[in-house]
Amino acid sequence: MSDPSITLAVEKLAKHFANTRQAAVSEVSFHLRQGDILTLLGPSGCGKTTLLRLIAGFEEPDYGTVMIDGRYVVGEGREIPPEKRGVGMVFQDYALFPHLTVGENIAFGLQGSGKLTKATQQRIGDVLQLVGLEGLGQRYPYQLSGGQQQRVALARALAPRPALVLLDEPLSNLDVQVRSHLRQELRHILKAAGTSAIFVTHDQEEALAISDAVGVMQQGQLEQIDTPETVYYRPRSRFVAEFVTQANFLPAQRLADGWDTEVGLFEIATELEGDRAELMIRQEQIRIAHDPNGKGVICDRQFLGREQSYRVELPSGQRLNVRTMARIPFTVGDRVSLTIDPFALQLFPAHP
Structure with missing residues (x-):
């Protein structure tokens, strides 16, 4: 029935x-x-x-x-x-x-x-x-x-x-x-x-x-x-x-106290095997701040009305997409520090 x-x-x-x-x-x-x-x-x-x-x-x-x-x-x-x-x-x-x-x-x-x-x-x-x-x-x-x-x-x-x-x-x-x-x-x-x-x-x-x-x-x-x-x-x-979130992915290495990435160490429960993975970070999870000693450099900016869209280049050459409601815009070339909101961070298998 x-x-x-x-x-x-x-x-x-x-x-x-x-x-x-x-x-x-x-x-x-x-x-x-x-x-x-x-x-x-x-x-x-x-x-x-x-x-x-x-x-x-x-x-x-x-x-x-x-x-x-x-x-x-x-x-x-x-x-x-x-x-x-x-x-x-x-x-x-x-x-x-x-x-x-x-x-x-x-x-x-x-x-x-x-x-x-x-x-x-x-x-x-x-x-x-x-x-x-x-x-x-x-x-x-x-x-x-x-x-x-x-x-x-x-x-x-x-x-x-x-x-x-x-x-x-x-x-x-x-x-x-x-x-x-x-x-x-x-x-x-x-x-x-x-x-x-x-x-x-x-x-x-x-x-x-x-x-x-x-x-x-x-x-x-x-x-x-x-x-x-x-x-x-x-x-x-x-x-x-x-496709749904247009998220960033960063290489991650398993250590005794968490997963190490270029933007920090994170404790994430996962069933993935092995010591290598990729960390998914959504664009809105990244907060940036002016910092002359920061790891990131603004390499692109788009004004979207209610928010700003940035591309931030890391020392490795990896680029992260960031969306923020910051009213005072950063300019291309600014050096910034990055803070990651740990909510719903997720690991995926590393690419071969």
């Missing part, structure tokens, strides 16, 4: 396209709880969009199973077509019909035509209110901003009350300010609707901000799936650490 609290169960789902050496999706398994938002995060070509299309039914897997709302849509001898899976889809380019009004676009998602029955009109009004577009049902897509068009696309996907909504990089065509605002609106809308959702992006900040869980993908594999905080502070692999 299926668990009613699980909206989506994916087991060992795999897809390999012809004339490619690397599997697009390689035996991916995960569960999504009812009402939760999962973000699939990873670089271009990692398989996140292919995985979304396999769940939606736009691609046929080589093997594996997909269960949505307690029934198999792939596997157990079944291959349910996309329109019968109880899934709503929001595309990167919105995919709105330009010749239909907002209301008619949403009606199409409800009944496959532009006809507006009384029941359809009621539902259109409900979802327009949900996405904050009351009173705009008679407008055409060209009369709306990009952010408003994306809300219409979401309203159309939510109108049939699907068990699951899939969003394929829905904010990538928007400018930065609109994107930042709309991502929180999307989370609010999805939570208000009580709908489970999978959100695909390659933007780390976006993934961490919108999600109940983040799944990080690389070369078709799901490297880690956890809460945003766990993925950020406790990455399971060096790839996750590099």
